[in-house]
Amino acid sequence: MIDDLKEKFLNELESVISPADLFQLRVNYLGKKGHLTSALKALSSATPDERPLLGKKINDVKQFVEAHIASKEAAFKNEELKKQLLAGAIDITLPGKYAAFGKEHPINQVLFEITDIFVKMGFSVEEGPEVETDYYNFEALNFPKDHPARDMQDTFFVSDDIVLRTHTSPVQVRGMEKRKPPVRFIAPGKVYRCDADITHTPMFHQVEGLMVDKDITFSNLKGILEAFLHQMFGPDTRVRFRPSFFPFTEPSAEVDIGCILCGGSGCRVCKNSGWLEILGAGMVNPAVFKNVGYDTEIYTGFAFGMGIERIAMLKYAIDDIRLFYENDIRFLRQF
Amino acid sequence: MRASLAWLREMVPGSESDVDTAHRLTMLGLEVEGIEKVEGDTVFEINVTPNRPDCLSIIGIARELSAALGTPLNFPEHEVNGNTGELDFNIDILNPALCRRYAGRIVKGLKIGPSPDWLKLRLEKSGIRSINNVVDVTNYVLIELGHPLHAFDLGTIKGHRIQVGTSGDVKGKAERLRFRTLDGLERELLSDALLIWDAERPIAIAGIMGGGETEVSDSTTDIFIESAWFDPVSVRRTAKATGLKTEASFRFERGTDIKMLKKALDRAAFLMHEIAGGKVYGKIDIYPGQLPPAKIIISAEKINSVLGLDLPETQIIRYLNDLGFVVEEGKGCLNITPPAYRVDVQGGADIIEEIARTYGYERIPAVLPMASVGIETQDNSQKAFSESLLKELKESFLKSGFTEVINYSFMGDQDLDLLGIDRSDLRHLLKVPIKNPLRLEDTYMRTMLVPALIRNIVYNVSHDNRAFKLFEISRVFSGSKDEKLPEHKYHFAAALYKEKTRSLYKDDTNDFFVVKGIIEALLEALKIRDYSFGRSVEPFLHPGQSADLFISGSKTGFVGALSPVIVERLDIKAHGPSIVLAEFDIDFLRPYAMQVIKYRPLPKYPGSERDTALVVDESIASSKIVALLKEFDSDLIEDITLFDVYKGKNIPDGKKSIAFSIRYRAADRTLTDDDVETLHNRIVGFICEKTNGQVRS
Incomplete structure (x- = not known):
């Protein structure tokens, strides 16, 4: 009898298709008047010899039924959950609620890249005024009044004695006045020249650099600038120093890199020379040291400067400098 | 400077290709910027730096090539047989400081006419127009030897006399003069201008341009050729003041070769005789300003230590000799006399450059310096903090979708007028004016950034960009009475532009709160505690949707919707765009x-x-509620959050509902419900009393 019950349960379990059916099945077997409850009650009428064996059998079946019902129940719950989750499905191919990041201006991106390279080489960052005295912008840098070298830079005047700085070089003088050697800093910033066309804007950016100590040589200038240019434009970049003139450096150099657009074979950008002018540099002119009270017998140093717009134009192949200042969002978002 | 290769080869023979010669010149510091083929010749466009006036001539460039190639220089023929006849002609230098040397020659019986073709062609290659044979010869010698000459019509010079001086030197009293130059224009001269006079009147502006009345014309037969040295600063000042920039003034203001002037004079006389005939008379040469040659003392050791080289002294001496420098060996040093044409060489550093140039910049090794480890000074660590503040500021707006712009530092009155900023506002009063702006709209340095951002908005909208957020971090400038230089202050500005667009996801937050929210988050991130917002008084903002930012009670900025009145004035073709500025x-x-x-x-x-x-009454600001809660000042209040502001259904007209949540916590115990309930009721009662409000049921 009890052996048949197992068989019967399995048959009935098979036909259970809803949680309600399962509930009914549980009542039929495990309820107060269920088959197993009844069988346990009937146990008292069995002989004492049969009782332990029968009792064990009934309990086995009871555990068997309980386990199957529990597992069936779990299956139903699982199915229900699946249904709920399916109902909550969204079209994941729709675009997200896009939180577009803004972009840093390309000039500042390049400026940061350059600054970062020098900071890693131990240069600190110095700042100076953009509206500057004639003294710092010219005189102290060995551009005497009424000297043709001043024609190299078309100047905006605030008064006879106050100008918009035409280069970041005045920060050299201010930086040296503030401290004693050793000196190692760069000075990024805005500069102004009275000029506007496809390659000139009245305001642009420069990074100036200065290093002063005992035993600083022209050879060191080449070392630092080559290291910088290799970082900036790649380790295979060819670098060329050639003589030039700046009143505040002597010897002075113009620094070229092999054209990064044509690789040196000659193109429109490098005017078929294969070289691109990228930096002005030189050994600090002793006249400048005298102006800041550094002993020219003990100290030597080098200075350099570069235009950021030009570097950014080369880096991104931009052919019109004015794009930087039109601030068209379609342009700015490209960087 | 345009230089013909054929002309250079006459002085320095050679067979190098034009491209190789161009490269050689570039590496010597004479950058060849262009190479042009002209009728079987090559013309180099050379960028001569202002320190090298000696190279503003064929001879100068040839000297450089001669030194570099080790080929001797052929100086052009200039010997003239001019000792004919007695001269009744006087030259007086009245101002030897401004004119250290003045020489001249008279040529009589010339025939003025067109120049021969070879001469015309050479001038043409140098970018100079042919005029007549006499003028052309002076220009030819200018290009060839770099020394400016001037030819006067001798017949027009009164009193057989030349005087060199300012109006003060000649007339005993400095005065401004009017003078007609040979280009036919009347020019006003400064009283200190150095002039060439005859016995009665000025006949040329020294070193700049001759006068119309003594100009060589077709009927001229006799001329006086001037070859002189004029003070660079004086020439430059007068050239600037008169707005005259000539081939002559360009060279004089950079410095001319006081020795060369005699050869240049002879060369011109030689050529004139050849080309225009006539009889060359003896030379008059007045040289009161003879200076002892400059001596530079420097050791080979110093030269090597600056360059990072180890060149033997003999090599250094050879380099200098090749360049025309005279070197005497002293005790452990070299006594160097540069040639007269090298006006740029004045000190040891200049000698070092000559050695570096000759040795070759390319050959100097690139070596990283041995440097001492830097120590950040107090000043620098302060600045490093400022940099981190700027970085935080920039990052927060970048990540919030704002794109960085950079605008010119200029503005004009129109920018502030557009915004209705009163003329008595400091942003008007403290403007720093630029004397020579490129455009009237750019007459001042910026006192605020927002006007440029508004221009950026107009530009972008006109280019069909319909939704964008911009920011800028730049300096603004305000004039100062006490300081020489204006005050430079870093400002931050942001602009949000949006048109009503259809969007997948709904977000109807007023853009004012978008921008204000980022500013608040930023201030919190910077741990700035003492800030507040009050209704803005800026005339260009929407009065109901704008706030001024106060830090510790001082106004330091604003955020708000651009006033619709101003939006209407802008050239924006959009209906009711949302523009928020800060x-x-x-x-x-x-x-x-x-x-x-x-x-x-x-x-x-x-x-x-x-x-x-x-x-509560609609007029009560939510900040008032927060302020009252703070004023209540209980240690147990941990946090206050406003979570709803509502007007409309179920709320009487003129009122609004403000919902807030207060979190209570004690540091030393668990608060009981009773504690909290009692405290909360007291607080609500306090606020109701202060605001005349009622608890919403």
Whole structure:
């Protein structure tokens, strides 16, 4: 009898298709008047010899039924959950609620890249005024009044004695006045020249650099600038120093890199020379040291400067400098 | 400077290709910027730096090539047989400081006419137009030897006399003069201008341009050729003042070769005789300003130590000799006399450059310096903090979708007028004017950034960009009575532009709160505690949707919707766009940003929250409620959050509902419900009393 019950349960379990059916099945077997409850009650009428064996059998079946019902129940719950989750499905191919990041201006991106390279080489960052005295912008840098070298830079005047700085070089003088050697800093910033066309804007950016100590040589200038240019434009970049003139450096150099657009074979950008002018540099002119009270017998140093717009134009192949200042969002978002 | 290769080869024979010669010149510091083929010749366009006036001539460039190639220089023929006849002609230098040497020759019986073709062609290659044979010869010698000459019509010079001086030197009293130059224009001269006079009147502006009345014409037969040295500063000042820039003034103001002037004079006389005939008379040469040659003393050791080289002294001497320098060996040093044409060489550094140039910049090794490890000074660490503040500021707006712009530092009155900023506003009063702006709209340095951002908006909208957010971090400038230089302050400004667009996801937050929210988050991140917002008084903002930012009670910026009145004035073809602007002074924030962070222990006991909605007058700002809660000042209030502001159904007209949540917590115990309930009721009662409000049921 009890052996048949197992068989019967399995048959009935098979036909259970809803949680309600399962509930009914549980009542039929495990309820107060269920088959197993009844069988346990009937146990008292069995002989004492049969009782332990029968009792064990009934309990086995009871555990068997309980386990199957529990597992069936779990299956139903699982199915229900699946249904709920399916109902909550969204079209994941729709675009997200896009939180577009803004972009840093390309000039500042390049400026940061350059600054970062020098900071890693131990240069600190110095700042100076953009509206500057004639003294710092010219005189102290060995551009005497009424000297043709001043024609190299078309100047905006605030008064006879106050100008918009035409280069970041005045920060050299201010930086040296503030401290004693050793000196190692760069000075990024805005500069102004009275000029506007496809390659000139009245305001642009420069990074100036200065290093002063005992035993600083022209050879060191080449070392630092080559290291910088290799970082900036790649380790295979060819670098060329050639003589030039700046009143505040002597010897002075113009620094070229092999054209990064044509690789040196000659193109429109490098005017078929294969070289691109990228930096002005030189050994600090002793006249400048005298102006800041550094002993020219003990100290030597080098200075350099570069235009950021030009570097950014080369880096991104931009052919019109004015794009930087039109601030068209379609342009700015490209960087 | 345009230089014909054929002309150079006459002086320095050679067979190098034109491209190789161009490269050689570039590496010597004479950058060849262009190479042009002209009728079987090559013309180099050379960028001669202002320190090398000696190279503003064929001879100068040839000297460089001669030294580099080791080929001797052929000086052009200039010997003239001019000792014919007695001269009744006087030259007086009245101002030897400004004219150290003045020489001249008279040529009589010339025939003025067109120049021969070879001469015309050479001038043409040099970019000079042919005029007549006499003028052409002076220009030819200018290009060839770099020394400017001037030919006067001898017949027009009164009193057989030349005087060199300013009006003061000649007339005993400095005065401004009017003078007609040979280009036919009347020019006003400064009283200190150096002039060439005959016995009665000025006949040329020294070193710049001759006068119309003594100009060589077709009927001229006799001429006086001038070859002189004029003071560079004097020539430059007069050239600037008169606005005259000539081939002559360009060279004089850079410095001419005082020795060369005699050869140049002879060369011109030689050529004139050849080309225009006539009889060359003896030379008059007045040289009161003879200076002893400059001596430079420097050691080979110093030269090597600056360059990072180890060149033997003999090599250094050879380099200098090749360049025309005279070198005497002293005790452990070299006594160097540069040639007269090298006016740029004045000190040891100049000698070092000559050695570097000759040795070759390319050959100097690139070696990283041995450097001492730097120590950040107090000043620098302060600045490093400012940089981190700027970085934080920039990052927060970048990540919030704002794109950085950079605008010119200029503005005009129109920018401030558009915004209705009063003329008595400091942003008007403290403008720093530029004397020579490129455009009238750019007459001043900016006193605020927002006008440029408005221009950026107009530009972008006109280019069909319909939704964007911009920011800028730049300096603004304000004039100062006490300081020589204007005050430079870093400002931050942002602009949000949006048109009504259809969007997948709904977000109807007023854009004012978008921008204000980022600013608040930023201030919190910078640990600036003492900030507040009040209704803005800026005339260009929507009065109902704008706020001024106060730090520690001082106004330091604003945020708000651009006033619809101003939006209408802009050239924007859009209906009711949302434009929110913000600007604040970054430098002002700096001292309030907390640099030292101190840990606060985390709470040990649980907190408890209570929500309440109050119905108050519409005019009561939500900040008032927060202020009152702070004023109540209980240690147990941990946090206050506003979570709803509502007007409309179920709320009487002129009222609004404000809902807030307060979190209570004690540091030393768990608060009981009774504690919290009692306190909360007291607080609500306090606020109701102060605001005349009622708890919303």
